Amino acid sequence: MDEGDERDFAEYFAAKRDSVRRTAYLLCGDWHRADDLAQTAFVALHRKWNRIRDRAATDAYVRRTLVRASIDESRRPWRRERHVEQLPEPEPAGTRMDDQVATRADLLAGLRAVPPKQRAVLVLRYFEGLDVAGVAKVLGCSEGNVKSQTARGLANLRDALGEEVEAGG
Template sequence: MRRADEDDFQAFVAERMDRWRRSAYLLCQDWHTADDVVSVAVAKLYRNWRRVNRAENREAYAQRVLTRCWLDERRRPWHNREQSWAAVPDPAGVTPETVTDRDGLAALLRSLAPKQRAVLVLRFYLDYSVDETARMLGITTGTVKSQSARGLANLRTAVDGHFQTGGTR
């Protein structure tokens, strides 16, 4: 890779690394797996940097690679056997309310089917369109819409059940 391309790649990755880690965590629900997925995605982006540069939207291309890496990770045989129960690190300056909100959101997302979780994270956390989400996941726009509707309905049911059973927040 040429030096200018190398510098461009490093700047591209450095600027987006935190966002990629957060979105990977929302998909994986585990920081260790999220870091692994991001590492694999960065390696793939590096190997195909010329193609990434030719893409109409480099950010969307990179997010698609990241999402596909997560889908590949879910298919691995050890995924169903291994689970990490590491505590999520608390960043400085976080109030108890935001920790409760974040932990509650993570629990709600864990309750969803993986495809519903992926669609909701891409659509509502990362703010991708229906078409972009469909391209990233390799599914039709109709599937994105139906998975969004089902995922949101499941979240509503989970939230309603939480409050009816006397849960906090």
């Protein structure tokens, strides 16, 4: 890579590293893993930087790489186990959603309970603001698959949080 490409990449990295890291955090729920995922996405981008003709598509490439890395990482056997100090207590009936999701931590915990592909769809749709076609393009699947994964993901998020979650965003 020549000096101009290196400078362009450094500028892109400086401009996007925080947003990519935040998206990675929403996908995995852990800042350390988010750093690893963001690094994986930027390393992959750096390898292909001089071959990218359409710089406007760079964000989509990074997003796609990030989601794939997150899903691949979640498939590793040691990521499936979760150790907890005590068993969770069931929520009392009649509690409202706004009381349960009062903090960001509650929402993130709910997202961690959603399977990785469904979580990726929810993060891309509702936190990154992509439409169904945009999510389908990032994930390399059909729009119908995105719609069904969104419905299943919202259902799993509802189960994790214990009540209705608004599908409108």
